[in-house]
């Protein structure tokens with residue numbers, strides 16, 4: 016197809032994708048196939064408790080920023096986490112309730128016991144931002160976009176057990192793409208990204224220079240080119256490991272498609288859906 020377009024002198028269409036799709040391709044091509052290409056999709060495993068917590072906390076914080084400042088107080092934080100709570104993946108009601116109490120404390124401490132201004136009015140909340148490269152039409156949803164000293168800052172909430180580091184923030188392809196896409200969407204400088212870890216109230220900050228962002232976009236372009244070629248191979252009926260090899264390891268314990276992947280099962284422990292919780 017691309018050869019034909021070239022012969023006709025037509026530009027190749029941009030490959031539409033999210034950073035998550037590119038990272039999925041990079042991390043495990045087989046999981047990429049399961050997630051984006053196979054129809055019907057292989058059955059997913061049961062919901063994870065840690066995913067339920069993350070989703071509830073993200074939704075509660077989005078609701079918080081969407082509430083007029085004069086109506087915000089610690090009681091509202093409690094009510095919003097309660098309203099958004101998901102009990103999927105927990106061993107029982109007691110475990111879910113204990114996790115819910117912890118999540119309320121995280122959110123209250125984040126809003127009232129950290130650098131966060133609980134009455135702030137962010138520029139963007141769960142906002143979709145877009146950017147184009149020579150090969151890709153990138154889009155993604157950002158948890159929060161702040162305006163500080165006349166420039167935008169991308170904030171990503173984290174609720175996992177491990178406290179993210181500055182290296183994690185710098186290494187994240189998604190965050191770098193979000194920074195570029197935020198700058199282009201709002202037409203304002205955005206070179207700083209932050210991982211806000213709710214369980215500890217810490218912030219891991221990365222501030223990019225132009226060269227750093229260009230390297231990340233080049234990485235996105237390269238992954239997008241590979242993913243587009245794999246998509247085309249899939250459309251031609253090539254679905255084997257030569258195009259979509261598995262990438263098994265201990266982390267396969269948390270893959271939603273582990274039951275459909277013998278190599279992943281062999282490389283990882285079978286864990287219950289609440290195993291990533293702090294007990």
Ligand code: SF4
Pocket residue numbers: 043045046261262263264266267270271272273276278279280
């Ligand atoms: S179980 Fe592991 S190897 Fe298999 S698809 Fe999932 S991530 Fe890939």
